[in-house]
């Protein structure tokens with residue numbers, strides 16, 4: 001019986017099928033998400049409700065590209081190792097910039113921003129630490145985490161949202177962020193073991 005790779009880990013193997021260029025529409029959207037981050041930050045720091053709404057629109061449009069690039073990559077077979085690494089990094093840049101900005105403006109506690117940033121930077125470092133064994137793509141939990149983070153940040157950017165609603169969604173985002181971070185550590189250990197076994201080590 002053919003042994004299937006373990007879920008959530010993808011050892012690097014030579015692909016017998018067609019090679020997909022990293023310069024495809026899904027990856028271009030991922031890079032665009034990175035490019036709009038400075039525009040979002042500027043909108044946040046300019047005084048006035050209009051600029052708040054502009055920041056929200058930029059943030060939500062950039063977040064939408066996260067859902068769109070993943071969908072395009074799956075539908076048109078545009079999944080590349082570059083996309084698997086760059087997509088979570090682009091999400092982290094957008095989410096990280098939003099949280100740091102909200103903390104600088106005294107609207108989100110620094111401990112929340114710090115806990116989320118430590119997890120996000122840690123998972124990125126982990127991905128690079130095991131990259132010689134394979135790529136750890138975003139998990140289902142990781143995607144749920146990103147949606148919760150986006151919802152929580154949008155509620156903080158939006159003027160006049162009741163505080164209990166903001167706290168509830170942000171609390172859920174922090175919890176899922178930390179739990180999925182621990183899950184990636186388990187996946188990285190598993191990936192290393194699978195890759196070492198495959199090499200006969």
Ligand SMILES: O=P(O)(O)OC[C@H](O)CO
Pocket residue numbers: 066087088091092123137138139141142143145146180
């Ligand atoms: O939890 P991560 O680090 O895999 O990030 C998930 C991505 O942001 C989903 O698009």
